[in-house]
Amino acid sequence: MKPLILRGGQQRGPRFWGVEKHADLQIAAAALNLIVESPWPDCAAQKFIGRMPMDKELFFRRRRAGAASRLAAAICSFSLFLVAPLVAAAPGAAAHLLIYSIDVEGGQSTLLVSPTGSSLLIDTGWPDNNGRDTDRILAAMHDAGITKLDRVLITHFHVDHVGGVPDLVKRVQVGEFLDHGENREDSDITRHDYAAYLKAIEGKPRRIVHPGDKIEVPGLGIVVLTADGNVIHTIPGIKPVPNPYCAPEPKWTLDASENPRSAGILVTYGRFRFLDLGDLTKPKEVELVCPDNPIGHVDLYLTTHHGLDQSNSRAIVDAIHPRVAIMNNGAHKGGSPEAWQTVHSSPGLEDLWMLHTAEDSDAAHNSPEELIANPKGDGDGAYFKVVASQDGSFSVTNSRTGQTKEYPKR
Numbered sequence: 001m002k003p004l005i006l007r008g009g010q011q012r013g014p015r016f017w018g019v020e021k022h023a024d025l026q027i028a029a030a031a032l033n034l035i036v037e038s039p040w041p042d043c044a045a046q047k048f049i050g051r052m053p054m055d056k057e058l059f060f061r062r063r064r065a066g067a068a069s070r071l072a073a074a075i076c077s078f079s080l081f082l083v084a085p086l087v088a089a090a091p092g093a094a095a096h097l098l099i100y101s102i103d104v105e106g107g108q109s110t111l112l113v114s115p116t117g118s119s120l121l122i123d124t125g126w127p128d129n130n131g132r133d134t135d136r137i138l139a140a141m142h143d144a145g146i147t148k149l150d151r152v153l154i155t156h157f158h159v160d161h162v163g164g165v166p167d168l169v170k171r172v173q174v175g176e177f178l179d180h181g182e183n184r185e186d187s188d189i190t191r192h193d194y195a196a197y198l199k200a201i202e203g204k205p206r207r208i209v210h211p212g213d214k215i216e217v218p219g220l221g222i223v224v225l226t227a228d229g230n231v232i233h234t235i236p237g238i239k240p241v242p243n244p245y246c247a248p249e250p251k252w253t254l255d256a257s258e259n260p261r262s263a264g265i266l267v268t269y270g271r272f273r274f275l276d277l278g279d280l281t282k283p284k285e286v287e288l289v290c291p292d293n294p295i296g297h298v299d300l301y302l303t304t305h306h307g308l309d310q311s312n313s314r315a316i317v318d319a320i321h322p323r324v325a326i327m328n329n330g331a332h333k334g335g336s337p338e339a340w341q342t343v344h345s346s347p348g349l350e351d352l353w354m355l356h357t358a359e360d361s362d363a364a365h366n367s368p369e370e371l372i373a374n375p376k377g378d379g380d381g382a383y384f385k386v387v388a389s390q391d392g393s394f395s396v397t398n399s400r401t402g403q404t405k406e407y408p409k410r
């Protein structure tokens with residue numbers, strides 16, 4: 001069985017009909033195991049995920065509908081007529097995990113959507129700016145074809161991560177909030193942001209996570225590696241290995257902020273592995289991977305702490321051997337030359353994508369423009385979309401350029 005991927009807007013394909021409802025598409029997706037991506041915003045509901053056996057024809061039957069939905073169906077069926085040549089992937093491969101690295105101008109907001117449409121949002125960006133960061137989260141959700149969030153993980157209580165929650169909950173239904181427990185930072189600003197978070201999620205389910213906990217997202221394996229200053233030393237099913245990069249690592253001093261309390265997670269989808277440690281700082285990174293590395297290698301690494309030099313120690317970056325890194329920096333936040341260099345020169349790295357040009361750095365410590373989502377200052381909000389397969393292959397799309405780079409399975 002080979003999965004087929006159809007992408008709208010490129011080339012005419014055979015025998016497609018519109019379908020009116022997302023539910024119909026989900027049924028079709030389940031039956032046919034098919035991926036369709038429509039370029040028309042009005043047809044976002046037509047985006048669905050699955051696989052189709054090679055021996056079945058692609059055929060959707062138009063149902064009876066009112067004039068409005070007939071029109072919508074006509075528009076959307078047109079987009080479905082415009083399909084690319086069928087792309088066959090490896091036999092037995094499943095559908096896709098989607099990961100959106102959303103530009104929140106130097107904060108974090110990362111959306112994971114499983115093949116069955118289950119979702120986890122990691123952090124919510126900043127408050128204010130007329131709901132800018134919620135707008136951008138909603139844009140990613142729209143692209144993924146989801147309308148609610150099953151879970152939101154707040155890595156820690158700094159404003160660039162938790163600040164978006166009050167606006168988010170007004171506009172998006174959230175099933176459960178996860179975090180590391182109470183604020184540990186003795187500062188008025190973080191006390192304020194923590195209080196605003198508690199007020200915003202009042203009456204909603206909240207769960208405190210600890211290292212070793214699983215986060216239930218059907219189809220994915222998600223384990224908490226760090227939380228509230230505690231770190232995991234063994235992950236079920238993974239044998240820790242001695243880490244040769246620990247010896248040269250300097251002794252770092254622990255900071256008293258919320259950063260080292262960050263809830264960090266490892267996401268597994270088949271052979272594909274993604275690491276997001278929030279803003280964990282170097283002493284805790286080293287504690288996590290020294291003397292033994294419990295994580296192993298990862299395919300995708302969200303650079304910790306926006307690519308700041310307070311994080312991204314060589315002991316962890318070299319040990320996890322990322323294939324691709326995404327730096328969630330802003331134009332003037334993160335992206336420090338030292339951290340950029342550490343990640344860029346880590347063994348096995350193929351590409352370092354950046355949400356922004358690091359304007360306070362230099363050309364030698366910025367990636368080529370095609371790997372940057374927002375090369376010219378604030379405000380554009382372009383994002384990266386990662387589409388990962390169970391066989392470990394994945395792609396990264398820069399929403400600014402529309403260009404996609406494939407990383408084949410190894």
Ligand SMILES: [Zn+2]
Pocket residue numbers: 106107108158160161279305306
């Ligand atoms: Zn941050």
